[in-house]
Structure formats: structure tokens, C-alpha cells
Amino acid sequence: MRLHYASLLFFAMLLAACTPAQPPREAPPSAVTADSTAGAGEATATTAAPAETQPAATESVAVELPTPTPEPPVEAIATLAPDAVQLRLEPAYQGFELPVFFTDAGDGSGRHFVVEKTGKIWVIDGGQIVPEPFLDLSAKITARGNEQGLLGMAFAPDYATSGHLFVNYSDTAGATTVERYTVAADDANRADPASAFVVLSVPQPAPNHNAGMLDFGPDGYLYVPLGDGGAANDRFGNGQNPDALLGKILRLDVTSDPQQPYVLPADNPFVAADWNGQDVRDEVWAIGLRNPWRTSFDRLTGDFWVADVGQNQIEEINVIPAGTAGGLNLGWPIMEGQSCFGSASCDQAGLTLPAVDYTHSDGNCSVTGGYVYRGSAYPAWNGIYFYGDYCSGHIWAMAPDSAGGWATALVADTDLVISSFGEDQDGELYVIDYGGGTIYRMMPAE
Helix, strand or coil: CCCCHHHHHHHHHHHHHHCCCCCCEECCCCCECCECCCCCCCCCCCCCCCCCCCCCCEECCCCCCCCCCCCCCCCCCCCCCHHHCCEEEEEEEECCCCEEEEEECCCCCCCEEEEECCCEEEEEECCEECCCCCEECCCCECCCCCCCCEEEEEECCCHHHHCEEEEEEEECCCCEEEEEEEEECCEEEEEEEEEEEEEEEECCCCCCCCCCCCEECCCCCEEEECCCCCCCCCCCCCCCCCCCCCCEEEEEECCCCCCCCCEECCCCCCCCCCECCECCCCCEEEECCCCEEEEEECCCCCCEEEEECCCCCEEEEEEECCCCCCCEECCCCCEECCEECCCCCCCCCCCCCCCEEEECHHHCCCEEEEEECCCCCCHHHCCCEEEEECCCCEEEEEEECCCCCEEEEEEEECCCCEEEEEECCCCCEEEEECCCCEEEEEEECC
């Protein structure tokens, strides 16, 4: 049965406040077939915006970074039209408390990691969920708002040797905090809590639009999407503010000098250039974001996919080609998707508009970004990007069309509260049900 959006918000907050933590358990092997006929919810607040603070950074010179492991040679272009995708979801693991992310360490171990909004990260090793959490940050976070909590994690490209991983959470004051941890010396399934090292802290003026994703790009740098500060209508004026980190995507070197919180990449777009005569923070790689809820790099091509949650009408998917130097303006709050929003003139000069957008019809409310399929189990899916909607449970497939644009198709109509998608080390994809606490494998319908 489909839940109304307001009910979803109440359900999520009620779970966060009242649901006792359950030890994760392996899901039964039964499969759920999605209907092939085919973000979290918004909150409001009005507190005044505090000044941004973050650890001091230094500017980098050219840095030799680890070379990403090349993927097997496969065609980058989709081999199947999106409307030909037949999708079913098979439960893989269940019993999680408000799960918001699923990933792997990239170290060849085949382990999976599940992030719970309430503060814990769990390891799935050899198909079994390790009884003790990999990391427990419950005491360090706040999850009072529906969009606060432990929201994301990423493993360093050199994790196999450095043991470094990064998390993104709302601290007890509500600030977005990016922190580095190191795996325990005597247990590969535990992070050392004493190794905490703050990389970045950005105060948030409201409890929503916290974004939360962390991505290492093919260049070895950490990309940090940040929402516009919350409330509604870009109330705090951050989307087009060159002096704010909020409403931006940051690009940071967090690997070349572990003694520093981060180093500024010398080729960040605003290090040596301004924007319309204004100086922009050197950490910034792109501007004009509202609430980028899940981003990903195509592991084959390096294209950067950014799903940005809209205001009241439109959700959007942005596709940034590999090799783009940055400096993009993705439009918020001048635009909501491809439609005019907060500007009387709606001057679109210099804006990069989304590849695809969709409306809030049919129960949609908040986009959840996904991944381009690059696994080997289902070759026909190669090059297909999958994304969904938090409220409606819809899942779409998207790929380039023959006219140089984009084709999309609704490939599943589920009852899931889709908080995220996940990708394992082999490129196979998963869907996370925030409300049900279950991780589903994405598979072709039989």
C-alpha cells in the first residue's frame, strides 16, 4: 500500500525516535518482483544562519595520486533501451535501522558496508552480517531532523594500504561534519574510534538539506555535495552565494598529506579565477545546488551523476561528463529542474541545466540518485543509469538516446521508501528500503 508523503515524514521521524535498535540479520531468500508496468523528505526551519567554519586548508601543488584500477573493457554506451529493462528486487539483507547507504571498501575483500542514519555502520562479510558494528557514531550525531544523522561514507582510493575511510554526519550542533577514521590494526571489520580526524565542519542554519554523500572521483579527490542550508526557497541565499560553501559541490585533496584536514587542489576552478567578478571559495567545484541527495561517478567513463532534490514541483538528474574542469552553475534557485523558479528574468546564461527532470505527479516528491550499471551479471544493462523517488517508490532507467539526448523509462513501481542505491565491488546494484530496513539486489525479471 502506498504511503502519503506527510505520513512518510512522520513514519521516518517516529522510527528514529522510537524504534529500538535491532541486530541486523540475513534476509530470507524469497524474491520480490517489482511491477515493471511502470532523499529524504523535506522539513522546514527558520533559525538564523551561523557563519561557516572549517579546519584550515593549504593549497596544493601538483600531487601524484593513486591511479584508479582500470575496469574490464566494456562498451560505455547502453546496449539496452531503458524501456526494455525488466526489473525485480530480491531481498539480500534485512533488520537495519533507517539504512541510508550501501557500499564496499574497494579493497578486493568483497565485503559490504551498510550505513544507518542513527549512527552505526555494519559490515557484511562472506554474506553474513558481522555482529558488532564497524563504527558506532551514535553519541556524536544528531538525528532530530528527518534529514540529519549519519548520512554517507567513502573509502579512500588507497584504503587497502592506508586504512582510511571518511564519514559525513550531522554533529550534535547540527553542523555537517566530514571526518576521517582508520581501520583497527587488529581487526579489519572494525574502525578505530580513537582515530577520528575532522576534515571539514560546516554549520547548518536548518535541519534539512544536509545532502550527505561523499565520492572519490577518478582523479583521487573527494567530492562533497552540500545543500543550500535548508528551510525553503533558498531562504539563506546560499545557492548563488560565492562566499558560501553551502549549495555547492566541494573538491578536496584528503589523501596526499594525512596531517592536514585537506589540501586545495591547484586546479580547482576558482583557485585562480573568479565568477562574474566575484571571488569564490577555493574549495568549490560547482555551485547552484539545493539538496544533492546521492551522487556517483560512472566507474567506467568517469561521468559524474548528481541528483538534486527540487522545491515543490520538479526533481532533477544532472550528468557532468568526465574531464569537466568544474566551475559549473547548476542553476538553483534561478531554476528548479529545467523550469524557471527564483528569478524574475530567468536569465539562464552560464547555467548548466539537468539532463532529465520529473514532476511531483503520481506520488513523487524527492529524487534519490543511483548508479550506472557496470556489473557483469546482466550485460544487457551495461550503461543504464538507475535512480528512484523516496516517496513514490518509483525506479527509473536512463540512458543516452540516438538523437544525442536522454531516454528514460519507469521500470519499477514499488512500495519501498528508497533512501539510496548501492554498488558493490563488482558493479552490481542494490536498492535500500529506508522504512523496511532491507537491502534489495537489483535483478532482471524472470
